[in-house]
Each structure stands twice: as structure tokens, then as C-alpha cells.
Amino acid sequence: MYNQEKCKFSKTHEWAFIEGDTAVCGISDHAQHEISDIVFVELPKIGAKVQAGKACAVIESVKSAADFYAPLSGEVTQVNENLNSNPALINQAPHGEGWIFKIKISNAKEEEKLLSFDAYKATL
Template sequence: MFDEKNCKFAKSHEWAFAEGGVAAVGISDYAQKEISDIVFVELPKAGAQVVQGKPCAVIESVKAAADFYAPVSGEVIAVNDAIVDNPALVNQAPHGDGWFFKIKMSKPAELETLMEFGEYQKTIQ
């Protein structure tokens, strides 16, 4: 759905898939494996403003909690309620049904500060 090869990645393991000024965001396959067994996700509400690099969602596994940092800034225009009801979707399909929310980008140039897939792959090896 949001092919990882066409996503851009933050050092903190979130991805952004940009299309016409809107970015869908989620966590990388590497991150879902590291966190493992996700049992709870708290998402921002539609209409909320998020800021690049600032925490805006919480991911909880059986063992620990992790913050989700916005990979780009802007207004949240849609959230994926399916992962709130079934957090395992994030483990099963982090670039598919396990997406987090969509941001109407206020600073599209921020995308340039994120890594391409190949570059990101090198950082997690």
C-alpha cells in the first residue's frame, strides 16, 4: 500500500509516504520487529497539529512503551482507527493496513531531511 521503497524514513524509524501535499505515516518493518507484539496504539486526533521530530503517538508492546515522532509537520487529516482496534496490524503490515495517520504537510521541504529507503537500510544494519 505504502511501498517501503517509495517511503522516506526518519532516524527514529518512522516512515512518510508523500502524495500531493499529504503524507501517510507509520513505523518501519525494522521498528515493528524491534518493538514486537504491539498491543496498544494511541494516535493523535484528526485536526491536531504535529511537529517534525516531536512525539505525537504512543506504541505499547507487552514489554515496553515507545514514542512515535512525527516525521513531518502539519495537520492530522485522517487516522487509522483499525490499528487502535487491532494493534497487531502494525506488526503484520507496517507499510500496509498498519499505517498510523495522514498529515497535510505544512512544510513539504522537510521531506528532504528524511532518508531514502536504501540509506535507511544502511543505518539499521
């Protein structure tokens, strides 16, 4: 759905699928694999202002709680409510059903700092 080749990545393993002034955000396949079985996602609130590089969600496995750092700044317009009942969606389809939230981008310039899929792959 949000094909990884078309996504931009942060070094901290988040992706953003950008369309105009909105971005869908999630975590990379590599990250979901590292975290292993995800049991809970603490989603941001709709309307929350997230800042690039700052923690805005938490992804829990049985033995860990990983911060999700916003890849871009903006206002949260939608969250993936399905994760509340089925957090495993992130494990199953990190670039599809396992998306986390959508934002309205507030600073398009930040997009330049994100990595292409190939560049991200090279960091792993």
C-alpha cells in the same frame, strides 16, 4: 500499499509516504520487529498539529511504550481507527494495513531531511 521503496524515513524509524501535500505515516518493518507484539497504539487526534521530530503517538508492547516522532510537520487529517481494535496490524503489515495516520504537510522543505529506503537501511 505504501511500498517501502517509495517511502521516506526518519532516523527514528518512522516512514512517510508522500503524495502531493499529504503524507501517510507509519513505522518501519525494522521498528515493528524491535518493538515485537504491539498491543496498543495511542493515536493523535484528528486536527492535531504535529511537528517533525516531536512525539505525537505512542506504540505499546507488553513491556514498553515507544514514542512515535512525526516524520514531517502538518495537521492530522485521518487516523487508522482499525488499530484501536487490532493493533497487531502494524506487526503484520507496517507498510500497509498498519499505517498510523495521515497529515496535510505544512512544510514541504522538511522532506529533504528524510532518508530514502536505501539510506535508512544503511543506518540499521
